[in-house]
Amino acid sequence: MSDTTAAKRSPWRRIIDEMVYGAGWLVTLLSIVLAMAVGAILIIVSDPDVRGTFSYFFSRPGDALSASGDAVWTAYKALFTGAIWNPERSWNAATALGPISETLTEATPLLLGGLAIGLAFKAGLFNIGGQGQLIVGAICANYVGFTMTGPPGVAVLAAVLAGVFGGAVYGALVGLLKARTGAHEVIVTIMLNHIAAAFLAWVLTTSVFKNPTRNDAISKSVSDDALLPRLLSWLPEGSGLRLNSGLLLAALATVFCWWLLSRSTLGFELRAVGANAAAARTAGMSVGRSQIMAMMISGGLMGVVGATQVLGTTNASHALTPQVDAGLGFTAITVALLGRASPVGTVFAALLFGALQAGGRAMQAQAGVSIEIVGVIQALIVLFVAAPPLIRGLFRLRGGESAQAALASKGWNG
Amino acid sequence: MTATVLPPENLAPVAPEKGRGRLYGGVAMVVVALYGLWAFGLGPRTSGTDTTFALNLSSASGLRLPDLTFPSAPVAIVLCLLAASCGVIRILRVLPGRWNAVLLGGYLFCFVMAFLAWAAAAKSLNLASVLEATVLASVPLVLGALAGVLGERSGVINVAIEGQFLLGACLAAFVASTSGSLVWGAVAGVLVGGLFGLLLAVFAQRYLVEQVVLGVVLTMLATGLTGFFYERVMQADPSRYNTPMAFAPIRIPGLADLPLIGPVLFQQNIIVYLAVALIGVVHVTLFHTRWGLRTRAVGEHPTAADTVGVNVIRTRYVNMFVGGLLAGFGGVWLTLGLNISFNKNMAAGAGFIALAAVIFGRWSPVGALWAALLFGFAGGLSDAVQLMQTPVPTDFLRMLPYLATIFAVAGLVGHVRAPAADGQPYTKA
Numbered sequence: 076m077s078d079t080t081a082a083k084r085s086p087w088r089r090i091i092d093e094m095v096y097g098a099g100w101l102v103t104l105l106s107i108v109l110a111m112a113v114g115a116i117l118i119i120v121s122d123p124d125v126r127g128t129f130s131y132f133f134s135r136p137g138d139a140l141s142a143s144g145d146a147v148w149t150a151y152k153a154l155f156t157g158a159i160w161n162p163e164r165s166w167n168a169a170t171a172l173g174p175i176s177e178t179l180t181e182a183t184p185l186l187l188g189g190l191a192i193g194l195a196f197k198a199g200l201f202n203i204g205g206q207g208q209l210i211v212g213a214i215c216a217n218y219v220g221f222t223m224t225g226p227p228g229v230a231v232l233a234a235v236l237a238g239v240f241g242g243a244v245y246g247a248l249v250g251l252l253k254a255r256t257g258a259h260e261v262i263v264t265i266m267l268n269h270i271a272a273a274f275l276a277w278v279l280t281t282s283v284f285k286n287p288t289r290n291d292a293i294s295k296s297v298s299d300d301a302l303l304p305r306l307l308s309w310l311p312e313g314s315g316l317r318l319n320s321g322l323l324l325a326a327l328a329t330v331f332c333w334w335l336l337s338r339s340t341l342g343f344e345l346r347a348v349g350a351n352a353a354a355a356r357t358a359g360m361s362v363g364r365s366q367i368m369a370m371m372i373s374g375g376l377m378g379v380v381g382a383t384q385v386l387g388t389t390n391a392s393h394a395l396t397p398q399v400d401a402g403l404g405f406t407a408i409t410v411a412l413l414g415r416a417s418p419v420g421t422v423f424a425a426l427l428f429g430a431l432q433a434g435g436r437a438m439q440a441q442a443g444v445s446i447e448i449v450g451v452i453q454a455l456i457v458l459f460v461a462a463p464p465l466i467r468g469l470f471r472l473r474g475g476e477s478a479q480a481a482l483a484s485k486g487w488n489g
Numbered sequence: 490m491t492a493t494v495l496p497p498e499n500l501a502p503v504a505p506e507k508g509r510g511r512l513y514g515g516v517a518m519v520v521v522a523l524y525g526l527w528a529f530g531l532g533p534r535t536s537g538t539d540t541t542f543a544l545n546l547s548s549a550s551g552l553r554l555p556d557l558t559f560p561s562a563p564v565a566i567v568l569c570l571l572a573a574s575c576g577v578i579r580i581l582r583v584l585p586g587r588w589n590a591v592l593l594g595g596y597l598f599c600f601v602m603a604f605l606a607w608a609a610a611a612k613s614l615n616l617a618s619v620l621e622a623t624v625l626a627s628v629p630l631v632l633g634a635l636a637g638v639l640g641e642r643s644g645v646i647n648v649a650i651e652g653q654f655l656l657g658a659c660l661a662a663f664v665a666s667t668s669g670s671l672v673w674g675a676v677a678g679v680l681v682g683g684l685f686g687l688l689l690a691v692f693a694q695r696y697l698v699e700q701v702v703l704g705v706v707l708t709m710l711a712t713g714l715t716g717f718f719y720e721r722v723m724q725a726d727p728s729r730y731n732t733p734m735a736f737a738p739i740r741i742p743g744l745a746d747l748p749l750i751g752p753v754l755f756q757q758n759i760i761v762y763l764a765v766a767l768i769g770v771v772h773v774t775l776f777h778t779r780w781g782l783r784t785r786a787v788g789e790h791p792t793a794a795d796t797v798g799v800n801v802i803r804t805r806y807v808n809m810f811v812g813g814l815l816a817g818f819g820g821v822w823l824t825l826g827l828n829i830s831f832n833k834n835m836a837a838g839a840g841f842i843a844l845a846a847v848i849f850g851r852w853s854p855v856g857a858l859w860a861a862l863l864f865g866f867a868g869g870l871s872d873a874v875q876l877m878q879t880p881v882p883t884d885f886l887r888m889l890p891y892l893a894t895i896f897a898v899a900g901l902v903g904h905v906r907a908p909a910a911d912g913q914p915y916t917k918a
Contacts, residue, residue, distance in 0.1 A: 117714075121721040201701055256899040261648075261701050262848055263898060265841045266891040273891075277884035408705055445720035447833075450713030457706050462696035 102466045103413075106459035107427070109466070114452045115147045118444055122146045150442040157437020158430035169313040174433065176307055176318040182429025183387075184380045186325040188407025189425050190332045191376035193416035195260075197336060198369035199349035204249055204264025205377045205404030207271035208242040212378025214278055215241030217385045217395045220297030230300040231386060235324065238382030239375045245271070246374015247367055254363030260370070268404070276397060286394060294395035302393060303386045321383035325425075328376055333418040335372070345369050377404070409457045428453055511579060518576030518596055522569050525600055529607035530566035534880075540564070540606045541613035546621060546752045554748040561610040568603035572596050601870070608879045615873070620753045622869030627861045628764050628826065629654060629836075632819030633843025634850060634857035635771050636686070639812035641852055642775060643805045644788040644910040648704025649689050650816050651840025652711030653682040657820020659715040662831035663723060665824075666732045674734070675760075675821045682817015683810045685711065690809035694802055697914045708840070716833045723831060735828030736760060760818070760826040767815065772854040784808055788908035791915040801915045819843070845894045852908060864890045 084092070119125050125146050128139040156163075158178050165171035188205055195202035202208075216238035223230045249267065252258040278284050279292040286295045306323075307316040336342040347355040348365040356362050384399050410428055414420030435449035459466055466472070529535060540561040544554040575596035578584075584592060605614060633650040640647035657678035665674025689707055692698045723731040736758035745755040754761075775781040783804055786794040791801045823839075824831050842864050849863075850856025871886035 117717060121718070123725065203705060252895070252899050258895070258899040262845060263895055266845065266894050269838065269842075269891045270888045273884040273887045277882045280882065280884075405705065405709055408702070409709065412702065412706070445717050447713050447716035447720055450709060451717060452713075454706050454710035454713055458692070458698075458703075458710065461698045461703070461706070462692055464696055 099463075101472070102463045103460055105466050105470055106456050109459055109469070110452045110455035111151070113455055114448055115151070117448060117451065118147055118150050119143045146442075150438050150444045153438040153441040153444075154431070154434035156434075157441075158434030167312060169307070169310040169316060172307060172310070172313075173316065174437075176316040177433035177436075178426070178430045179322055180317045180319070180429075181432040182425045183319075183321045183325045184383055184401075184403050185406060185410045185428050185432075186422060186425035187321075187328055187376055187380045187383065188403050189410030189414055189421040190325075190328050190418060191373045191380070192407050192411035193414060193418070193421050194332055194336070194345070194376070195369055195373040196411060196416040197342075197349050198345040198365055199352065200250075200253070200260050200366060200369055200373075202246070202249070202264060202370065202373050202377075203261055203404070203408065204246065204267050204374075205380075205407050206400045206402075207264065207268040207404070208245045208374040208377035209381040209384070209400050209404055210271040210275050211245040212238035212240075212242035212374075212381030213385045213395060213399045214275065214284075214381075215378070216382035217294055217297060218284070220301035220386055220393075221295040224298050224300050227300055227304075230298065231303060234297070234301045234386055235379065235382045238378040238385075240378065242378020242381060243371045243375035246377065247371035249374070250367035250370030253370070254366045272397075275395070275399070279395060279397065284395065286392075292397055293392065297386055297393040301386055303383065319383075319387050321387050324379055324383065328379065329418050329422055332376075336418065341365075341368060377407075380407075406453070409453050412457045413460055511583070515576050515578075515580035518579060519573050522573035522576055522596070522600060525572065525603050526566060526569035529603045530562055530569055532607065535561035535565055535607050535610045537562070538611040540609045540611075542605070542609070543613055543615040544617055544749050546615075546617045552746055552748045552751070556613070559606075561606050565603045565606040568599045568606065572599040572603065575599070605870075605874075608874050608877045608881075612877055614877065617749055617753060619866075619869045619873045620750070622872060623862060623865040624753055624757070624761065625827065625865075626868045627858075627865030628761055629819040629822050629839050630843045630846050630861035630864055631764050631768060631858055632815050632822065633840055634846040634861055635767060635854055636682075636812035636814075636816035636819070637844055637847035638775070638850075638852055638854055638857055639771065639784075639808045639815070640686070641847060641911050642788045642908055643784045643808035644791060644908060644913065644915070645690055645693055645805050645809050646700040646704065646912040647686065647689060647809065647812060647816075648701050648844060649685065649707040649711070649840075650704075650819075650843045651836050651838065652704075652708035653685050653813055653816035654820040654823060654836040654840045655708075655711045655715045655834070656685055657682045657817035658823040658835060659718060659723075659820075659831050661821040662731055662734075662824040663718075665734050666730050671734060671736055671825055674825055675736075675818070678821035678825070679814050679817040682815070682820060683813035686809040686811075686813020686816065687806060689813075690806050694805060694914050697916070700912045700914075712834060715831075719831060719833050727830065731830045733824075733828050733830040735825055758826060760822050763818070764822075767818075768854050768858050771815075775854065785908070787915075788910055791910050791913075795915070795917070805915070816840075816843075842890075845891075848907075849894050849897050851906075863893070 122142075125139070125142045128142040132139045156174065158174055160171065161174055164173070188209075191208075192202050192205060216234045219237040220230070220234040223233055225233075245267065249260050249263050252263055253260050276292070279294060284294040286293050303319040303321050303324075305316065306318045306320055307313050310316065334342075336346065344355065344360045344365045345368070347358065347360060348362050348369075352362050355365070380403055381399070384401070384403075385393060385395060387393075390396060406428065410421060410424045413427070414422070414424035431449045431452060432446075435446040438444045438448075439446045538561045539558050542557040544557060575592050579589075579592060605616075608614070633654060636650055636653065637647050660681045661674040661678030663674075664677035665671050668674070685707070689700075689703060692703050692707075693700045719731075738756050738758050739762070741755040745751045747755070773781075775784065783794065783799045787799060787801050787804045794804075795801050819839075820836070823829070823835055829835070843861070846857050846860035846864060849860035850858070867886065867890040871883040874881075874886060875883040
């Protein structure tokens with residue numbers, strides 16, 4: 076359908092057409108629904124009480140069905156009330172905002188990480204080294220955080236910048252190797268992840284970093300001056316709201332990425348190299364420089380995640396631990412894929428996954444459903460979104476222009 | 490992996506580039522060996538002391554070797570000089586590929602032994618237990634790498650080996666515990682790996698999803714599924730659903746009595762023997778059978794293979810399924826081979842190391858074996874050296890194989906090249 080015919084039709088007709096032909100947004104929505112449905116099946120199958128009712132399914136099917144319904148309802152209700160709004164626990168502004176605060180807190184590192192991976196995608200690079208860049212960034216931010224005491228604002232800024240620096244250097248290394256020798260970024264970043272993890276383990280044994288009062292592997296705590304200020308603690312009874320100004324950093328990073336990709340010369344070069352490296356080279360662009368810049372900025376953004384981990388809310392003592400990365404390097408990949416590597420899409424993807432994680436914790440506490448199911452649902456959403464023909468086939472959509480994948484197939488040689 | 494992404498002007502002068510690589514590599518070898526000479530041979534730690542290498546496992550029953558005791562400093566000096574001469578040879582002479590590998594192997598051997606002579610100065614290091622740790626750590630890497638080789642030789646990149654490990658380990662532990670039968674557990678673990686490989690192939694071939702991304706997402710799916718299953722079902726009653734079980738070691742008469750390597754290699758359980766056999770089977774299948782020729786043709790030039798009547802898609806599905814079986818078997822090893830109950834995320838990145846072994850081993854089964862042994866050895870060595878209280882932090886030893894892989898893919902040790910159609914879905918025009 077061309078633009079002119081689409082304009083003539085009424086808006087309702089257009090929405091129905093889009094639904095029949097399976098537009099991109101509908102495929103995404105159906106992917107989420109389908110992933111949640113698979114999650115529901117997992118909840119039912121793994122519940123021992125519900126399994127019990129299925130043993131006499133054919134004599135009294137009502138029991139099994141109502142037990143299944145109850146199990147799923149309890150779990151998903153906890154998911155919703157933990158992530159969005161809990162009507163039973165909303166007697167003042169602070170408690171009403173509690174779930175949203177948790178969702179945004181979880182979404183902050185996901186957004187920053189998703190932007191980082193998405194930016195590399197745009198330049199045709201697959202950065203699975205988020206974990207390593209995050210760790211190096213966290214180490215740098217932690218070091219500045221516990222050595223520096225200064226006027227509020229300066230210390231935290233210095234610590235965040237140290238995180239950016241660490242991540243950017245570690246990321247640029249990948250770009251440099253790729254540009255100079257053609258070493259595939261995927262394998263290099265996997266190796267650098269392991270190297271960073273081993274380096275972190277060593278750092279936590281040195282006297283510079285190791286917290287002398289603790290026996291476990293944990294660093295010194297970041298000084299109070301270097302902590303990211305909380306955003307909602309001024310509300311009455313709001314001291315429990317964890318949302319911190321990392322969210323502002325993430326918002327800033329979103330605007331920066333949008334500007335970089337759609338308004339700057341460098342961003343144009345990145346996208347050109349990502350779309351067709353040979354054509355970009357013919358047009359006089361330096362492919363190597365673009366790759367190095369893309370990996371450097373991507374690593375820098377992952378470094379911000381490392382900084383927000385240490386300076387924010389990851390653990391009560393605001394210190395480095397061997398688990399400081401919390402798997403974010405890999406979750407960020409799914410966020411970027413769901414957001415189709417665009418900054419705006421990444422915002423929505425991060426909010427969705429942040430909500431799933433915040434709600435997942437409530438689900439674990441209230442319904443006894445392990446939070447691991449959130450990882451399953453996230454992976455399934457991305458898998459379905461990546462394969463629009465599968466969704467179209469399942470829901471009998473007629474299929475039209477296929478939604479653009481975030482990354483074209485290339486393999487090791489590309 | 491390397492050449493095709495270089496700008497064309499860098500492609501033309503191949504020979505000088507290669508010569509320069511040889512020079513840099515050789516100089517690096519000499520410099521590192523001389524550093525070793527200074528640090529290991531002439532340092533205070535080794536001066537006037539003896540190093541002892543124990544050469545028997547505590548469980549060894551056959552011939553026992555006497556402990557090897559020698560003065561630390563002179564031996565370290567000689568070994569480092571030998572290593573340095575390997576580097577000099579590499580600078581001076583152009584060697585054919587096989588001799589190059591031998592030279593590099595000799596260099597590594599001399600350097601590592603010099604390091605050990607230094608690390609264990611005035612102490613005793615059990616070499617046999619390092620070798621055993623190497624073998625135990627290498628088994629899943631070899632099986633996972635064989636899975637990767639089969640897939641990539643047919644043109645499908647399998648980054649989901651980690652996921653196959655986890656699924657195989659989880660289901661093997663669960664089925665073995667509930668049924669009480671190790672064999673059924675192993676069968677279940679192997680099969681789930683195969684089915685997961687098939688799933689990857691379907692998404693890659695039918696829905697044309699980028700394969701590296703796909704593998705990462707599928708690994709996350711498997712991590713979530715096994716973690717959820719573990720916490721929700723297995724943890725509810727560990728004695729019923731998740732008891733540690735293992736195949737009993739099988740002693741090969743005669744060979745198991747050999748000193749040093751006997752108990753390490755010939756007193757293991759069936760999975761180790763099968764893994765060794767599978768290396769041979771995959772090698773012969775890939776390079777000496779009609780199926781292997783077709784697989785390689787599909788991986789290099791699917792259009793040409795299709796033209797002569799090879800069913801490209803079917804070849805890839807079968808290879809990914811069989812590869813998945815092997816990776817699932819690697820997962821079975823993690824629980825039923827090592828006598829460990831399943832735990833969340835227990836593969837701990839081994840699948841990604843197996844992927845590195847595929848590339849480090851240049852997409853060949855035998856190369857993958859050497860790469861896996863190298864990775865396994867570095868792990869076993871750093872565990873053993875940890876007990877020696879050396880000034881070198883063991884975490885740095887742990888990094889070495891990863892650094893080596895980076896050097897390998899960056900072309901500093903030699904160029905690696907993937908099958909030409911690796912990672913590209915085949916669609917008929």
